[in-house]
Amino acid sequence: MLPAKPTLAILTALACLQLVHLRAGRRNWDVIASAFDLTPRRPPEIAPPDPVIPEVRRGDSVLRLLQPDTLDRFYEALDRTERKEPGAVTRILHYGDSPTTADLITADVRDLLQRRFGDAGHGFILADQPWAWYTHRGVDVRGDRWKIAPATQSSLRDGMYGLGGVSFEGPAGATSRFSLAARGHTSVEVAFLLRPDGGTFTVSADDRVLQTVDTAAATAAPGFASIPIPAATRRISIEVERGDARLFGASLTKPATGVVYSSLGLNGGYVSVLARIFAEKHWREQLRHYRPHLVIINYGTNESVYDKFVDFAYEKEMKEILRRLRVALPDTPILIMSPMDRGERQGSGEIGTPPALVRLVGLQEKVARENACAFFNTFQAMGGAGTMARWYQSSPRLVGADYLHPMPAGAKQIGTMLFRAIMDGYHQHKLHRMRENLSQIGGGR
């Protein structure tokens, strides 16, 4: 017969659960029915992200750039590069937060653009790894003995963080070593600070010293030393030889026409870094030196969990960045790239999107519209709110367990989307130019 006490205990437990669930308006019959359901088991009904990244087609406004016509000057540069006009290099600066720090997304866009238009070099890279997370596809950087000051920590009073947002100060013996995955770079340009009592550093290629650079000057100012290197170079070293030197990074270029796509990621980066912490004059000089054809501003993830900052400060800070950029580079187009979706556990236990993130993306679009910038809505392009939940549950996972940082496959999806959106704008631009030319020819007749 049924053992009395265990049976009664089980029935009590079931009755209590039933009672509580009924009071909460839930029914347990589904659970009981599911126990005796013999239909073949299938994985949970989670719509996996489409492995095929959609092509931009007519009507897919969500996959397109908003106001692509604001990028005309960039597209003209790209057109010259495509036609391989002598010296036609298109330079892009991409400022972003932690995914950019690991060259996620940017490496994929760089790769796609360089395959299409030619590889004119890796672009800018910091003098050391300020964070272990800092990595660049194709170039490995290791440093030693540097005192590292990232702009995100706002530790320098002078606000001089170079182009990439990090200052490296080192005594004699401080070194930076860049290992190149592929040959072909023919020039390295080291960015440093000229200043009173500045020391000297040497630049070597494959252990052969090429040049000694003196960083001493009467007043503090950005310094750049462009040094030709043999095309077969695989290792570049910078070493402080005498005194103290302050470096920002190095830019690697190739002699070919093509695209240089500089990934400028700051771990924990947010809009105020560019709007407030960067000294405006210093940043302006850096930007003017690098002469980009397009600047991409890709912040928002870190801000998205601070409701008040989003509602009261974000727009102002974005506008300040645009103002600074317009002063520094009046003719250079700007593309605002929204953050990806971000997942967080809700009270219900589901992985949801912080409401402030949706508002932040809306603000970015508004700022872009009002300030003649292009806008790429990464958030909507990848599927909108709840995408990170799907990415997390997909197999293989496209986002890490923090529901924030994309896995390489996820980053590739976003990179490809951005590339296709840029290319869609480029094709529209060329079509428009062609129509203009045709109408001129027609008018001439």
Next chain:
Amino acid sequence: MALTSGAWFAFLAAVFLLYWPASRVRALSLALVLFANYFFYARWDLRYLALIPAASTIDFLIALALERSTRSGVRRLLVGASLAMNLGLIAAMKTVAPGGLVFPLSLSFYAFQALTYTLDVYRGDAKPTASLLAHLAAVSFFPTTLSGPITRVSVLLPQLDRRGHSLAPEEGGRALFLIGLGLVKKLAIADYLGANLVDRVFDFPNLYTAAEVLMGVFAYAFQLYYDFSGYTDVAIGSALLLGVKLPPNFQRPYAATSLPEFWRRWHISFSNWLRDYLYFSLPGLRSKSKIVPALNLVITMALGGLWHGLSWNFLTWGLLHGFGLAVTRRWQSTRPKATAPAPAWIRFLCALATFLYVSLAWVFFRAADMNAAWAILTRIASLTVSFANISGPLALVLGLGVAAHHLPRAWYERGLRFYQARPFYVQGAALAGLVLALEYVASTGAAPFIYTRF
């Protein structure tokens, strides 16, 4: 049907309510267990309804033939056939099934359990049963199907093949206590540590400091323990509700003061299986050489590692344990037998060293590949210290997990006796309260048990 799901408990309650009235008739109770076993397999995939009865019947016939045959060649052939069939079953389930479809459930634990029957009969350690029904019911006993504990069929048979037995109130209380404890271990500790630290650290170690990564590795050690021992508690409790006692699988493994002791406390049924059926079967057991037994240990653990998956990671994990065991055994054999227990501080240091070594091996076990394992180790070697990513609740859960693991056994027994002594309505209400609390804490639903994929 995961062992933490409502469906499992509805199923278990139904089997419980039908089993005890049927237990007065032997054939009826066996038929009910067999029906429950096959129903459980069918819930995963209907194809198991063809595979499991066929494989179990072949083992039943092989065992009868082994009993009757005296020719060693024939006996070897028979046991070889059983080995080939069951190991083939493991291999097939881990790869691709006919038609290119992957089976949802690995049959490793079924196959290990089934092999205990034919190997024990072959060695003369057990007598075969004459009842096909009893054999079929025992060999695929549903609480052990997913991840053990691997129980000798010769231990299960007499517990199932009987009639007129009953479930004492104390045993019923123990069963419910174990089920509740298992749910807490799995849902409140293991899943929390996994989602909030372990998975994050193992995904992107470079986003964390060395101290945080090290905490992530330690958290994984405890996640795996609470996940697997939580599962085991539910399985043992479920079997006990039907009056079947399964062997223990864990005994505070991280309190072990040496690697051999760790393996006497961790996944005990698996390590016993490896020892009894693999290590003792390897040649050179009686050799006077000091190298051969050590080599056999390394081979046994390497194969144990590869059973988890054919990858360098699992091989490295197995080799680390194999070498560790061989070196420890060698060292222990050179020392005179201790007459008194070592001082507490020495035992503490030994336990710490053992835990660190086991945790090092877990890095390879958990990492997606060797590069990921290397990234974890190099990040730890950076010696950077900050705990910015360790939230208060996370530290609390990890701390509670560590503390609960090291609680004296007597405290656990006291808690169990306290629960057993309560009236039925307190026991039932406590269990319901626990389930509701866990529903609130782990409202996302449980993550799959780690070991079910093996």
